[in-house]
Amino acid sequence: MQQAASRNIGPIVLLGSPGAGKGTQAKRIAVRYGIPQISTGDLLRDNVQRSTELGALAKDVMARGELVSDNLVCDMVRDRLRQPDCVRGFILDGFPRTPAQAGWLDAFLDREFFENSRAGDNPPIVILIDVDYNQLLSRLTGRRTCPTCGRIYNVHLQPPRVAETCDLDGSRLVTREDDSDAVIRERLTAYEQQTRPVAEYYRRTGRLVWVDGSMPVDQVTEHVFQEIERHGVITADGG
Numbered sequence: 001m002q003q004a005a006s007r008n009i010g011p012i013v014l015l016g017s018p019g020a021g022k023g024t025q026a027k028r029i030a031v032r033y034g035i036p037q038i039s040t041g042d043l044l045r046d047n048v049q050r051s052t053e054l055g056a057l058a059k060d061v062m063a064r065g066e067l068v069s070d071n072l073v074c075d076m077v078r079d080r081l082r083q084p085d086c087v088r089g090f091i092l093d094g095f096p097r098t099p100a101q102a103g104w105l106d107a108f109l110d111r112e113f114f115e116n117s118r119a120g121d122n123p124p125i126v127i128l129i130d131v132d133y134n135q136l137l138s139r140l141t142g143r144r145t146c147p148t149c150g151r152i153y154n155v156h157l158q159p160p161r162v163a164e165t166c167d168l169d170g171s172r173l174v175t176r177e178d179d180s181d182a183v184i185r186e187r188l189t190a191y192e193q194q195t196r197p198v199a200e201y202y203r204r205t206g207r208l209v210w211v212d213g214s215m216p217v218d219q220v221t222e223h224v225f226q227e228i229e230r231h232g233v234i235t236a237d238g239g
């Protein structure tokens with residue numbers, strides 16, 4: 001039996017509304033399987049912070065809770081997926097978010113990634129983490145993030161040991177600018193209108209795996225790992 005962290009896993013796509021727990025689960029998958037978490041939200045926020053050209057274009061759109069244009073996001077993802085740490089597989093967290101992005105990803109994987117990867121040419125494992133609307137609202141309004149290590153907390157559901165302080169490194173936790181009430185509603189609307197059809201796109205091609213994201217976080221992780229093991233690609237050279 002090969003170690004989970006050295007197997008060739010291939011692409012994993014995490015779908016789900018803002019607040020569904022994609023970021024938390026993606027970090028756990030990354031540790032277990034030794035593949036990178038690629039969060040388009042984190043990459044965009046990093047560009048905004050560094051005041052890059054992309055950051056300048058994305059900043060106001062993100063502050064309104066709307067989606068950044070497909071072209072900009074796809075170019076950014078392409079550059080990231082070309083990095084050598086992706087060859088055994090990777091986790092996409094927050095991408096694709098529109099049917100156009102999903103079509104772009106399929107074409108990119110066929111045209112380029114599968115040629116160079118050590119993960120075979122199996123299609124992505126697509127996991128939809130589903131949570132109902134009211135629970136999402138309470139999760140998003142309670143969300144706090146550590147600006148140093150990126151760990152995510154929730155003041156209602158997963159509070160830190162000391163209020164507003166990271167358990168791991170003692171940093172003061174921050175609330176994301178787009179976690180205000182009005183912007184949260186806008187982000188949930190963008191999800192329903194633009195991202196739900198992405199789940200349908202993958203469901204039609206028989207690739208969608210559904211996980212109940214309203215369970216306690218460790219149980220969600222257990223289900224996610226089970227699905228990856230069930231659908232996972234373990235290629236002969238093993239890594």
Ligand code: AMP
Nearest residue numbers: 040041062065066067068073094095097
């Ligand atoms: P997230 O951290 O995934 O909730 O993303 C934060 C914000 O970044 C979103 O509300 C969008 O404005 C933008 N964003 C992240 N991923 C994408 C994407 N795949 N397509 C378009 N916009 C995105």
